[in-house]
Amino acid sequence: MAQAKASKPLSAVPASSPKPSSENTMQDHLWLIAEMTREFTASHDYKTIAQSALERITKYIGAEAASLFLLADAGDTLACSACYGPVDITGLRISAKTGVVGRAVQTREGSMVRDVSQDADFGAAVDAKTGFKTRSLLVAPLAIGQDCIGAIEIINRLDGDGLFTADDLVLLETLARAAALAINNFRLTEKIVAQERQQHELELAAEIQRDLLPQPSSRDFPIHGINIPARSVSGDFFDILTLPDGRIWFNVGDVSGKGMNAALLMAKTSSLFRCLAKSAEHPGQLLNAINSELCETNSRGMFVTMVGGLFNPATGRVVLTNAGHEPPLHFDLRTERFSAIPADGPPLGIAHGIAGPDGYPVTEIDLAGGMLYVFTDGLTEATTFGGGMLGIDGARALIRDHAEESPDLRLKSISGAVKLPGQSLRDDLTLLVVEDMTMGRASSMPPPSADSMTTDGEILRLRVPARPDRLKLIRAAVEHAARFVGANEAWTFDMTMAVDEACQNIIRHAYGGRPDAGDIVIDFIRRGDTMEVHLMDFAEPVDPSKIKSRDLSEVRPGGLGVHLIKSVCDEATFVTPPPGVGNLFKLTKRLQINIK
Amino acid sequence: MSYEIREVDGAAIVALTGDVDLQTSPAVRQKLLESLEKYKRIVVDLSAVHYIDSSGVASLVEAFQVSRKKGALFSLASVSAAAMRVLSLARLDKVFTIHPSVEAALAPQG
Numbered sequence: 001m002a003q004a005k006a007s008k009p010l011s012a013v014p015a016s017s018p019k020p021s022s023e024n025t026m027q028d029h030l031w032l033i034a035e036m037t038r039e040f041t042a043s044h045d046y047k048t049i050a051q052s053a054l055e056r057i058t059k060y061i062g063a064e065a066a067s068l069f070l071l072a073d074a075g076d077t078l079a080c081s082a083c084y085g086p087v088d089i090t091g092l093r094i095s096a097k098t099g100v101v102g103r104a105v106q107t108r109e110g111s112m113v114r115d116v117s118q119d120a121d122f123g124a125a126v127d128a129k130t131g132f133k134t135r136s137l138l139v140a141p142l143a144i145g146q147d148c149i150g151a152i153e154i155i156n157r158l159d160g161d162g163l164f165t166a167d168d169l170v171l172l173e174t175l176a177r178a179a180a181l182a183i184n185n186f187r188l189t190e191k192i193v194a195q196e197r198q199q200h201e202l203e204l205a206a207e208i209q210r211d212l213l214p215q216p217s218s219r220d221f222p223i224h225g226i227n228i229p230a231r232s233v234s235g236d237f238f239d240i241l242t243l244p245d246g247r248i249w250f251n252v253g254d255v256s257g258k259g260m261n262a263a264l265l266m267a268k269t270s271s272l273f274r275c276l277a278k279s280a281e282h283p284g285q286l287l288n289a290i291n292s293e294l295c296e297t298n299s300r301g302m303f304v305t306m307v308g309g310l311f312n313p314a315t316g317r318v319v320l321t322n323a324g325h326e327p328p329l330h331f332d333l334r335t336e337r338f339s340a341i342p343a344d345g346p347p348l349g350i351a352h353g354i355a356g357p358d359g360y361p362v363t364e365i366d367l368a369g370g371m372l373y374v375f376t377d378g379l380t381e382a383t384t385f386g387g388g389m390l391g392i393d394g395a396r397a398l399i400r401d402h403a404e405e406s407p408d409l410r411l412k413s414i415s416g417a418v419k420l421p422g423q424s425l426r427d428d429l430t431l432l433v434v435e436d437m438t439m440g441r442a443s444s445m446p447p448p449s450a451d452s453m454t455t456d457g458e459i460l461r462l463r464v465p466a467r468p469d470r471l472k473l474i475r476a477a478v479e480h481a482a483r484f485v486g487a488n489e490a491w492t493f494d495m496t497m498a499v500d501e502a503c504q505n506i507i508r509h510a511y512g513g514r515p516d517a518g519d520i521v522i523d524f525i526r527r528g529d530t531m532e533v534h535l536m537d538f539a540e541p542v543d544p545s546k547i548k549s550r551d552l553s554e555v556r557p558g559g560l561g562v563h564l565i566k567s568v569c570d571e572a573t574f575v576t577p578p579p580g581v582g583n584l585f586k587l588t589k590r591l592q593i594n595i596k
Numbered sequence: 597m598s599y600e601i602r603e604v605d606g607a608a609i610v611a612l613t614g615d616v617d618l619q620t621s622p623a624v625r626q627k628l629l630e631s632l633e634k635y636k637r638i639v640v641d642l643s644a645v646h647y648i649d650s651s652g653v654a655s656l657v658e659a660f661q662v663s664r665k666k667g668a669l670f671s672l673a674s675v676s677a678a679a680m681r682v683l684s685l686a687r688l689d690k691v692f693t694i695h696p697s698v699e700a701a702l703a704p705q706g
Contacts, residue, residue, distance in 0.1 A: 384690045401684050417687060468619035475615075475647065493681060500649055504618050560650035560686055567685045 040182030050082035058084050061168050062159030070150035087130045099123045104151045110140040110173045112164050138164045140172040142180035152176045206233045214240045222313050225432035226411040235262030236376045236428035237270045249277045252374040252432050253306040269304050283308040283321035288359035294349035303349040307374045316367045316436035321360045323348050328374040338396050367436035378429035382418035459524040466507045466520045481524045491592040494568035501561040502535050510539035530590050539582040607637035613644040616652030625655035636668045639701040643674035673701040
């Protein structure tokens, strides 16, 4: 090292010696630096720029050759990424720890070797390989702050006395700094572009996946599903497929693992389901066929759990097969009891014939006017607002609590109970419900009976002062009006609450809490199977956009009323009031009739 | 609406009866906050609550928050079906500690 040092420092060069034959002036230097810095920073193709930069600087200094080395192999070697001169050494690798170039990288300092035979660090191996004869060297590191990404070397000064000067080294070091920055920028840009491309591809995949899921079912269709991915792509899926004879295939599946791999296997499995269902006789046969197809190609130990079923809306009966999936729940509306349909077979995609000689067994159940819930563990293992896991009991409670909502709203309510707004889930969540409508269901109303038909139109009009002490009176009136149209208890409670909350808003917000500020007029109107409640006040019109539902992820008092109203009503909106009326708030809720 | 506060084993049992609405909830709020001044453990008995509105729920939430700040224990007991319906619609049934009965609320914590 002592020898090496002797040849390195600039002080070893007689700085006072006049510049050799070179006629380059300081102005020329500045011109070159400015030009090359501009080129480095203007282009994203650093290899071409490096190539021409090396040529320019070699000619400018009056040298024979030049090369640019970048660190590779986790910093162990230097690879030549551009060169100029009689021998092309692009791609050549040298040690990053030894040699004159290696030294520049390790010390992040430039050096000038006027006679390589006098420098112990000089390795002659490259010359031996290429036949080129190196006599003198000028090396500058490609340094960025504390990091070094490589080095530039200039070989054999041809002009003048053949000796590099201190000026040459300063010039090279300056250019190397600009080059280092340009290369670094190029690399960062490349990385960002690659990340963006990846993100874009993921979004495309998510879009394709969403397209694979069925469109939302219409309100009176017996099967509804919801899928909420934890990431942009999902490993969960469900599908609904109606046969020409009216029977409906459905499935809910969960691919082991998450991310892109799971998403691709999901896409494959759901296509297989769609394709093979058209010719399968029953779900057992269908899942057998899907299993065989998956085993042909599936690898990496991934598998799929699935519940596949065939529902006959005319009879209310479901034929089910379960391949290692979370047991579906049958909810009997009359007794409010659940029964779990256990898993019968192993997951799909593990091995041929794994379900035994008879294939996947089937279970036939009569929904008896009830509902069948099929879901992924994303529901039962989801974290609730309280912080614990929802569990199967939690899932049952949610299903029971929301039984009277319309299917679409119900699935949203149930999944909404574990998905905090603005937060992503830990696992994908999929939930599907099959409803037997042969006996009429809780969330819809049987055809109105002859005597209740006569009550269509205005049921009651109430005019009360907007005061808190009249709320109890208002609730009593709503209860009686609801009883009058034959609504059941749950409906009555919910509607009473909605009207109460709406009146509170009028008292507090429209009339600003001032006592005796005005009246509230409430109209109860029946339109077929739907009740409308109109609430009118005579205050200044309010801006509906300022009335917001509370963000439920936030535990704090207040702001709950609008949320409660929206939770229980099918519609709750401000409509244009008639002349002389300040605001008209309209609540709509489908009736649920008390069946004796 | 009426309320009754009794002391059992150093805990305050606040039993509410009737309708907790915009008219009555300010009193409920005040009683709960007063109890929290004196007791380290509050159990609100909701068995006889026929109706509770958003302002009543807000009073419970506020008392719950104050209790947490003070390190006091705050729980609901014997929640009536009507109150439970509102709490679950507000998604607060998982936030509050809810006991099936006042006795269960007073039982030694496991």
